[in-house]
Amino acid sequence: MEKRDSVLHVVVGVDASPSSHAALRWAVQYAELIGGDVVAVAAWEPPWAYGWSAPAVDPTFDRTIAERGFVNQVRQVLGESDAAQVRKRLVKGHPVEVLLSEAKGAAALVVGSRGMGGFRRTLLGSVSQQCALHATCPVVIVRATVEVPDSGTYAE
Structure with a gap:
């Protein structure tokens, strides 16, 4: 495990x-x-x-709204106190490329087993599969229902 800034990072x-x-x-x-x-x-x-024709600028995308939604999502999943301990990064780019870049030097990269991929996933392969193949750190792929020792079962 490589350290960046002398702290181990887990990227998710x-x-x-x-x-x-x-x-x-x-x-x-x-x-x-x-x-x-x-x-x-x-x-x-x-x-x-x-790959489809669209305007040069997406008029429906507002970075501030997207960041607020992302922060709220982390809060809803973890609760206020745990969410405050998590660094949050909204990054422009393909999910695989973004995650691989962010995970350089990390202790681990953690991804879900099924994301919001849709049809594109069938053409390119899943994000989790690509991360597992190309990451420079250990990759953990988590299903929606996860047994965590001593903490119970999480299910969504």
């Missing part, structure tokens, strides 16, 4: 899916065990990144 991908919520909870517990911190990462792409 968050995309509003039940499995990413389970991954976020898992990442927080794992970080506590190893004495590290958690960096929750959400990626966004402009609509033209999907």
Whole structure:
């Protein structure tokens, strides 16, 4: 495990899916065990990144609203006090590229088993699969229902 800024980091991908919520909870517990911190990462792409014709600027995207929604999502999953301990990063780019970049030097990259992929996933492979194949750190893939020792069962 490589240290960045002398603290171990656990990077977790968050995309509003039940499995990413389970991954976020898992990442927080794992970080506590190893004495590290958690960096929750959400990626966004402009609509033209999907290959269909769209305006050069997405008029419906408001970064401030997206960041507020992301922060609220983390709060809803973890509760106010745990959410305050998590660094939150909303990054423009393809989810796989963003997560791999953010996880360089991390103690672990944690992702959900099924995200918000849709049809694109069938063409390119899932984010979790690509992260497992290409990450430079250990990758943990968490299902929406996760057994956590001594903490009960999380289900969404």
